């Protein structure tokens with residue numbers, strides 16, 4: 001009998017560590033000589049991380065969320081994998097995706113002989129969890145979305161534990177426990193350092209279709225997506241703002257500008273160039289921390305900055321950018 005494609009869904013809020021875990025799984029699958037497929041979904045029209053998966057069979061679904069506005073694109077992509085199968089398919093949703101919708105697409109009866117959903121791995125950012133749960137520092141939409149990402153998981157990875165105290169970690173652990181069934185493990189990690197055996201364990205026994213349907217109230221409103229405006233994309237109130245045609249930055253000025261941006265920007269990423277440096281850098285702004293990493297010289301990427309946040313004022317971000325780097329008022 002033909003082997004079904006083993007599917008893993010990676011879910012979790014913006015910056016929680018999905019791509020970090022995805023990289024670990026990819027490395028391990030390569031060691032095991034497994035043929036891999038990856039579906040990467042981004043809110044904006046650019047994936048600044050595609051250089052990480054250069055040699056894989058990767059499909060990027062951009063400019064919307066596969067849980068709502070581009071569900072059809074997800075189905076078409078699944079059809080492509082039916083025609084050209086792989087051993088393992090990894091699906092990383094955007095940080096604001098409701099995984100129930102992705103699960104529902106895979107659970108479609110026409111795919112029953114093609115795909116075997118094995119696990120829904122949800123990353124929880126320990127450094128932000130309590131803030132995101134607080135009515136003072138987050139919106140109802142974000143709290144609902146986080147709950148959906150947590151309650152549908154078959155494995156929770158409580159990541160970024162290096163950024164919080166033991167006491168807070170215990171508090172988050174017990175809050176999470178109240179939301180999920182006893183058999184769903186909560187594994188603590190830094191940089192997703194969970195054994196790949198745990199990550200790849202089959203945890204979905206039978207997919208309860210009626211449950212997926214009941215829970216499928218997507219927290220976003222597909223009708224709000226504006227496909228003509230490539231500058232920013234609405235996901236309910238979560239927007240991605242893209243800055244292109246970038247100058248070569250002074251490192252210190254760039255860091256200062258990022259730190260001074262409004263607090264409701266909870267994620268930033270991009271490819272940039274610094275004065276005095278030949279190579280490009282990839283930058284990640286997550287958990288209010290900036291990470292910079294040299295991009296390998298032979299990788300061709302166009303510099304770009306993506307900033308994601310709640311109800312962002314894209315005009316004021318652009319103004320502050322132009323003021324800071326072009327002295328324009």
Ligand SMILES: Nc1nc2c(ncn2[C@@H]2O[C@H](COP(=O)(O)OP(=O)(O)OP(=O)(O)O)[C@@H](O)[C@H]2O)c(=O)[nH]1
Nearest residue numbers: 014015016017018019020095160190191284286291
């Ligand atoms: N301090 C710390 N940083 C981490 C940890 N895990 C991941 N990061 C960093 O956090 C940033 C975001 O990680 P990603 O794996 O890209 O997060 P993501 O969930 O894919 O983010 P989105 O693309 O926004 O959905 C990167 O700079 C990571 O290196 C961790 O355990 N501790």
